[in-house]
Amino acid sequence: MSTGNMNLTLKVWRQKSTKDKGQMVDYKVSEISPDMSFLEMFDVLNEDLITKGDDPIVFDHDCREGICGMCSMFINGRPHGPKDAVTTCQLHMRSFKDGDTIVVEPWRAKAFPVIKDLTVDRSAFDRVIAAGGFISVNTGNAQDANALPIPKAQADAAFEAAACIGCGACVATCKNASAMLFVSAKISQLALLPQGQPERYKRVQNMVAQMDAEGFGNCTNTGACEAECPKGISLENIARMNRDFYAAKFISEEEG
Amino acid sequence: MSAINSNIPEGELTTKWTKYKSSVPLVNPSNKRSLEVIVVGSGLAGASAAATLAEMGYKVKCFCFQDSPRRAHSIAAQGGINAAKNYQNDGDSTYRLFYDTIKGGDYRAREANVHRLAEVSANIIDQCVAQGVPLAREYGGLLDNRSFGGTQVQRTFYAAGQTGQQLLLGAYSALERQIGMGKVEMFTRHEMLEVVKIDGKARGIIARNLITGELERHFGHAVVLGTGGYGNVFYLSTNAMGSNVTAAWKANKQGAFFANPCYTQIHPTCIPVSGDHQSKLTLMSESLRNDGRIWVPKNKDDNRKASEIPEDERDYYLERRYPAFGNLVPRDVASRAAKERCDAGYGVGTSKLAVYLDFKANTERYGKIEASKAGNHNPDKETCMRLGLAVIKEKYGNLFDMYAQITGENPYETPMRIYPAVHYTMGGLWVDYNLMTTVPGLYCTGEANFSDHGANRLGASALMQGLADGYFVLPYTIGAYLSKEISVKAIPTDHPAFVEAEAKAKGILDTLINIKGTKSVDHFHKKLGLIMWDKCGMARNAEGLKSAIAEIQQLKRDFWSDVRVPGTADEYNPELEKAGRVADFIELGELMCIDALNRNESCGGHFREEYQTEEGEALRDDENYAYVAAWENKGDGNFELHKEELKFENIKIAQRSYK
Ligand SMILES: Cc1cc2nc3c(=O)[nH]c(=O)nc-3n(C[C@H](O)[C@H](O)[C@H](O)COP(=O)(O)OP(=O)(O)OC[C@H]3O[C@@H](n4cnc5c(N)ncnc54)[C@H](O)[C@@H]3O)c2cc1C
Ligand code: SF4
Ligand code: FES
Numbered sequence: 001m002s003t004g005n006m007n008l009t010l011k012v013w014r015q016k017s018t019k020d021k022g023q024m025v026d027y028k029v030s031e032i033s034p035d036m037s038f039l040e041m042f043d044v045l046n047e048d049l050i051t052k053g054d055d056p057i058v059f060d061h062d063c064r065e066g067i068c069g070m071c072s073m074f075i076n077g078r079p080h081g082p083k084d085a086v087t088t089c090q091l092h093m094r095s096f097k098d099g100d101t102i103v104v105e106p107w108r109a110k111a112f113p114v115i116k117d118l119t120v121d122r123s124a125f126d127r128v129i130a131a132g133g134f135i136s137v138n139t140g141n142a143q144d145a146n147a148l149p150i151p152k153a154q155a156d157a158a159f160e161a162a163a164c165i166g167c168g169a170c171v172a173t174c175k176n177a178s179a180m181l182f183v184s185a186k187i188s189q190l191a192l193l194p195q196g197q198p199e200r201y202k203r204v205q206n207m208v209a210q211m212d213a214e215g216f217g218n219c220t221n222t223g224a225c226e227a228e229c230p231k232g233i234s235l236e237n238i239a240r241m242n243r244d245f246y247a248a249k250f251i252s253e254e255e256g
Numbered sequence: 257m258s259a260i261n262s263n264i265p266e267g268e269l270t271t272k273w274t275k276y277k278s279s280v281p282l283v284n285p286s287n288k289r290s291l292e293v294i295v296v297g298s299g300l301a302g303a304s305a306a307a308t309l310a311e312m313g314y315k316v317k318c319f320c321f322q323d324s325p326r327r328a329h330s331i332a333a334q335g336g337i338n339a340a341k342n343y344q345n346d347g348d349s350t351y352r353l354f355y356d357t358i359k360g361g362d363y364r365a366r367e368a369n370v371h372r373l374a375e376v377s378a379n380i381i382d383q384c385v386a387q388g389v390p391l392a393r394e395y396g397g398l399l400d401n402r403s404f405g406g407t408q409v410q411r412t413f414y415a416a417g418q419t420g421q422q423l424l425l426g427a428y429s430a431l432e433r434q435i436g437m438g439k440v441e442m443f444t445r446h447e448m449l450e451v452v453k454i455d456g457k458a459r460g461i462i463a464r465n466l467i468t469g470e471l472e473r474h475f476g477h478a479v480v481l482g483t484g485g486y487g488n489v490f491y492l493s494t495n496a497m498g499s500n501v502t503a504a505w506k507a508n509k510q511g512a513f514f515a516n517p518c519y520t521q522i523h524p525t526c527i528p529v530s531g532d533h534q535s536k537l538t539l540m541s542e543s544l545r546n547d548g549r550i551w552v553p554k555n556k557d558d559n560r561k562a563s564e565i566p567e568d569e570r571d572y573y574l575e576r577r578y579p580a581f582g583n584l585v586p587r588d589v590a591s592r593a594a595k596e597r598c599d600a601g602y603g604v605g606t607s608k609l610a611v612y613l614d615f616k617a618n619t620e621r622y623g624k625i626e627a628s629k630a631g632n633h634n635p636d637k638e639t640c641m642r643l644g645l646a647v648i649k650e651k652y653g654n655l656f657d658m659y660a661q662i663t664g665e666n667p668y669e670t671p672m673r674i675y676p677a678v679h680y681t682m683g684g685l686w687v688d689y690n691l692m693t694t695v696p697g698l699y700c701t702g703e704a705n706f707s708d709h710g711a712n713r714l715g716a717s718a719l720m721q722g723l724a725d726g727y728f729v730l731p732y733t734i735g736a737y738l739s740k741e742i743s744v745k746a747i748p749t750d751h752p753a754f755v756e757a758e759a760k761a762k763g764i765l766d767t768l769i770n771i772k773g774t775k776s777v778d779h780f781h782k783k784l785g786l787i788m789w790d791k792c793g794m795a796r797n798a799e800g801l802k803s804a805i806a807e808i809q810q811l812k813r814d815f816w817s818d819v820r821v822p823g824t825a826d827e828y829n830p831e832l833e834k835a836g837r838v839a840d841f842i843e844l845g846e847l848m849c850i851d852a853l854n855r856n857e858s859c860g861g862h863f864r865e866e867y868q869t870e871e872g873e874a875l876r877d878d879e880n881y882a883y884v885a886a887w888e889n890k891g892d893g894n895f896e897l898h899k900e901e902l903k904f905e906n907i908k909i910a911q912r913s914y915k
Binding site for chain 1: 392498822
């Protein structure tokens, strides 16, 4: 049961370091089982490379269950591969056919430089969050949780926005390498909740400013991000962020 | 054998923590600014501590090996977090949470710590909601609860099947806020490889920049390890691929005792192994046991499909054996019961190492409720199932999707197949009431310490403990130590202790690279996993443990002579990272077997076949083993046992019963 009978050709991006130019390299893998995950197929390939004395392919991964947001492969022209609503680590080989050729590349975006092979630097996302993706409440200052009832529909909507795993597929798939879906998901989560109101307009301004500073592109409403997001983050979030962003400008002009 | 001091404050159990908090020495704000704290780990335990310490005014450096603190393994927790809020008015209280946890832990945890945990549990929920964590709510807008194993009240708060994610993102946002303000310096893609000790106190760490391979020296007046559990010693577990014991193990080598290493939690509801290629196992949250009924066929080797097996030929063995708790018995009990049925030949699926988790009855029940809400008081079965599925989908949708993704089967139509898998480690670095290890100035929080769960952790209690430690306990207790350190100036990192520690770390990395053997790191890791699972897993016996120790010693020799680590130490080299972790797992594995062999009783997750009741339940020996086994590392695979006697002054110690 462990080995299967799929034989595949992989074309994988190899790049030694950020400065290296990088190139596609072909590999053959055999006896792949349809029950394997895509990353387990890479484990098999790497095991083979190591025993042969070659350098294994470096890729990011950790939880292998679709929640940490670490895995990030651009497979046959799509982030996280051909299946909707899953991450690379949740993709199984039964989504491919014996004899297939599979092209695997890293996320490509100016704000996500390649570190090595399929691994990129996504720390720009953290800096955007540090610019305002929080509610300023120190530990120990909270009132009783049920003192603030929140309508279920509103709480559920905030939860849906909060489901973003920060993987960056939205950026990778966007022809402008825009981070609007990611940034708007956090802004929406907090804007939908009463706790998020005091800092609502300052937050959107600060986060958008940091997003621009990181070198992410503009949004031209192609909608590719929503289609490729493994967690179903909706474009509505971008609309909400835009509304808040313009409202914020207006408010600060009024005050200014 | 020396005694160790747990530093439990005097006085009555329920007032110890309040009194302690109001009498602990304080550090004034200007001194805090010159006190530096290193926090290794950015999971619930690490991120919450780093953020809170920075809010209080300390200078904090925080480390994680992932590319962002948001990706710590806590992110994967699914089911929920406990708190004694009694929002459901079902008789919950601080005392009851305390009692359930001590009993669930099979009377092997420290009363004072557990009571404190129960006391602060309610504050955690308040704090998280204030941060904007979107916990599940009822239609009235108030927070919702569900039940978890080992309790008879509903005290578990949740966010669909993504509770860990939402709580961690809350702690992460608090941490990023402090990073943005320059109060925490964050080091991602860094791995701690040594604790630096000066004059007996922890004064810093050696960390490797995983991208450049460079070794860095970092000073701290105190060091906190919130580095998670060591379940990956079994190779296959529900932990993330990178979860490891290295930080705790290096600390053990520096004098921090390792407590109860053999207490491992095998979770009853995981997706069964499907083949040799498998790299990890996936949990199906305990919350599913709220609505799923567990069964196997009454006949041996019944090869019919689940749907073809009539009701009266099904054995709902948990409901049969444990009528009072039924499907909600604690994890250790549920896991052993599944193993017992499969070993006896009643398992299902191709491997026969699985049991069914079936949602049909409750789907129908929910459907009936929904129909009647809509005014239909006599719905047919089909309507019930249709309406009920929508309810199930809302409650557990992401878990069902995950199951379908991995197995290729549709759990809305056929029952899930599940089997126990390694999930959590109750053992960890020994800490006193202050969460300080046996090395002064070295603290340990979250899953990495041994403190609150005894021999078995109850569901939804790890998230509670991680956040209790990080938000509400450590930030106070560390003040007691730091208040005496205010005159200590930051020690320059060219101090000989730093030089020596760095040389040691470098020596290990160079050795690993230079072995140039023939087998990959994973090869050894898988072998270790098999030994541990077979001989130190769900059931253990003296003979097996002895042979496991010999096998691990041999594996260690093979590893150090035949492992192949490609590349160099001065570059991004994940194989080298793995090699270092597996080297430490091998040594830990041996200690786990030594500990399991020493403990001649069964308790919680530690089941010694020689010690069981006639009904096959764990048989404790309170007279001889009501102690914490804390192991001192004497080098070269030698360990000395130190005992912390457990005193039960508030709870009457009894045979655990869920019947
Ligand atoms: C699948 C799954 C589901 C779970 N569900 C629940 C649940 O519903 N309820 C519940 O209460 N518990 C649950 N648990 C248990 C719970 O999630 C964990 O016990 C808890 O999150 C551990 O948190 P932690 O902060 O101690 O460690 P972790 O979250 O594991 O964090 C460890 C941190 O340490 C860092 N680190 C480790 N070693 C080093 C090193 N050498 N150098 C630098 N950094 C290092 C890592 O980068 C990481 O940031 C679940 C566990 C699993 C596996
Ligand atoms: S919005 Fe979707 S695609 Fe973008 S980072 Fe979040 S989860 Fe990934
Ligand atoms: S490895 Fe965590 S989401 Fe894929």
